Amino acid sequence: MNIPLGSLDLAHLKRLQTLDVSFEEVMVLNQDPLSLYLPIDMLTLLRRTSAPTSIEILRMTLAWECITPNVENPIFSQLEWDILDGLLAGPDYPALKEVAIVFHIGFDEDLEFVSLERSTEALSPRLLTLFPRLRRREGLNVQISIKTDISYSM
Amino acid sequence: MAVFPQEILDAIVSELKDDAASLKNCSMSSWSLLIPARRSTFHHICIKQREVNHLGEFKHFDRDHKRLLDLSEILSNDPSLHPHREGTQTLISCIRHLDLQLASTRSHRSRGNIPAIMAAQERWHAMNSPLPVILDKLSPSHIEHVTLHFHSMLCAWRHIDPSMTSSILKLLRSPSIRTLDLSHIYGLPTDAVLHCPNLNDVRVRYVVDQGSITDTAATKGLPCPIQPPPFEPSYPPPTPKYLTATSSSSFLAALTKASDSVVTFKNLQRLSFVDAWILPFDAESLLVETAAPTLRYLKITSSLNDRIGVQF
Numbered sequence: 001m002n003i004p005l006g007s008l009d010l011a012h013l014k015r016l017q018t019l020d021v022s023f024e025e026v027m028v029l030n031q032d033p034l035s036l037y038l039p040i041d042m043l044t045l046l047r048r049t050s051a052p053t054s055i056e057i058l059r060m061t062l063a064w065e066c067i068t069p070n071v072e073n074p075i076f077s078q079l080e081w082d083i084l085d086g087l088l089a090g091p092d093y094p095a096l097k098e099v100a101i102v103f104h105i106g107f108d109e110d111l112e113f114v115s116l117e118r119s120t121e122a123l124s125p126r127l128l129t130l131f132p133r134l135r136r137r138e139g140l141n142v143q144i145s146i147k148t149d150i151s152y153s154m
Numbered sequence: 155m156a157v158f159p160q161e162i163l164d165a166i167v168s169e170l171k172d173d174a175a176s177l178k179n180c181s182m183s184s185w186s187l188l189i190p191a192r193r194s195t196f197h198h199i200c201i202k203q204r205e206v207n208h209l210g211e212f213k214h215f216d217r218d219h220k221r222l223l224d225l226s227e228i229l230s231n232d233p234s235l236h237p238h239r240e241g242t243q244t245l246i247s248c249i250r251h252l253d254l255q256l257a258s259t260r261s262h263r264s265r266g267n268i269p270a271i272m273a274a275q276e277r278w279h280a281m282n283s284p285l286p287v288i289l290d291k292l293s294p295s296h297i298e299h300v301t302l303h304f305h306s307m308l309c310a311w312r313h314i315d316p317s318m319t320s321s322i323l324k325l326l327r328s329p330s331i332r333t334l335d336l337s338h339i340y341g342l343p344t345d346a347v348l349h350c351p352n353l354n355d356v357r358v359r360y361v362v363d364q365g366s367i368t369d370t371a372a373t374k375g376l377p378c379p380i381q382p383p384p385f386e387p388s389y390p391p392p393t394p395k396y397l398t399a400t401s402s403s404s405f406l407a408a409l410t411k412a413s414d415s416v417v418t419f420k421n422l423q424r425l426s427f428v429d430a431w432i433l434p435f436d437a438e439s440l441l442v443e444t445a446a447p448t449l450r451y452l453k454i455t456s457s458l459n460d461r462i463g464v465q466f
Contacts, residue, residue, distance in 0.1 A: 013442070013446050019453075
């Protein structure tokens with residue numbers, strides 16, 4: 001999302017308790033790493049803070065439209081999760097009490113043969129390996145979940 | 155019936171709010187039930203104009219016209235319920251939520267090219283719709299929630315009958331209005347929001363401001379739409395707590411320019427941007443900065459794939 005990040009500093013929102021950011025069906029996944037779109041703006045938004053923020057609840061929904069049956073590598077090989085993990089576990093977000101991240105993968109309608117249940121089962125263990133520092137932080141409720149479905153074009 | 159306190163009767167009848175037939179029966183059974191039944195029956199009024207897609211649909215207009223005349227007459231007579239009886243309410247004072255779903259009679263260029271439809275639209279126009287009169291009767295009132303929705307994807311405000319737009323703007327100045335839900339309006343003047351003194355919750359979806367149209371017309375050398383004279387503000391500008399905007403950047407920009415945005419948005423606590431993809435984004439940025447001291451909740455939703463492609 002091209003929100004005007006240049007002027008938006010989360011530290012200026014001194015009473016902000018809840019930040020809810022959703023990127024829905026914005027990223028297309030295939031096996032070509034060059035075509036992989038990254039949630040750059042989301043990271044920029046969270047990084048661009050001049051002082052510790054007051055955010056207590058962070059909700060993020062990241063949705064991909066997937067045109068390959070094998071989504072594991074394209075999603076989980078990205079370095080950005082580690083950056084996000086360090087950022088949220090770091091000093092800029094001292095008030096965090098709850099982080100909820102939903103990975104929503106919509107398989108292209110041509111991939112109707114894909115078993116959603118099996119895909120979810122295959123991806124779920126990898127979720128546990130993401131955000132290790134965030135999970136270690138005391139007093140923080142971390143919920144990371146995955147949702148899969150078939151996305152039909154209009 | 156008198157063995158029950160009125161509060162109990164009110165609570166029982168309020169459970170029937172979605173059952174028009176039972177409410178009607180209650181209205182005719184006793185004075186004690188009539189008052190809460192009337193309150194539930196007229197709590198939410200929806201006035202829906204039909205969208206015209208072909209000539210055959212004009213036949214419905216006569217029926218709709220008659221129904222509006224009936225409503226106008228009911229509101230005019232406003233059958234009194236023992237005016238001296240304590241707790242009785244006028245019919246208009248029972249209305250809390252007004253839902254206006256309107257069709258612009260001349261909004262579609264493609265349809266405007268068909269003379270038969272144009273002629274029929276003009277005939278409908280000439281029927282002198284009672285809707286402005288109804289809206290005038292409703293303002294001032296006790297209405298707390300107003301929904302204004304146009305059927306057309308983007309209905310041009312200037313194509314709506316001037317008596318209608320004038321009545322709508324007059325209605326929106328009512329001090330009782332707390333929630334305003336505006337959608338699919340092209341060229342809405344900021345007066346619609348800025349003169350609603352006690353506004354608490356603003357929702358705008360696909361609303362384009364009037365200035366954008368004037369700018370576009372000037373750029374293309376087209377005649378500029380006539381700007382209605384601004385209202386003289388009789389109240390301080392509203393200071394809503396909640397704002398939800400869907401693809402309405404230009405309207406937000408106009409709001410922040412037209413008003414003293416520091417005053418208007420000084421109490422904003424909850425701000426949601428949905429599909430904020432229409433450039434420029436300065437309006438959203440300014441709004442967040444203005445509301446920074448009070449903002450408790452910020453939601454940003456994007457659902458387009460051409461806005462994210464920047465790599466590290």
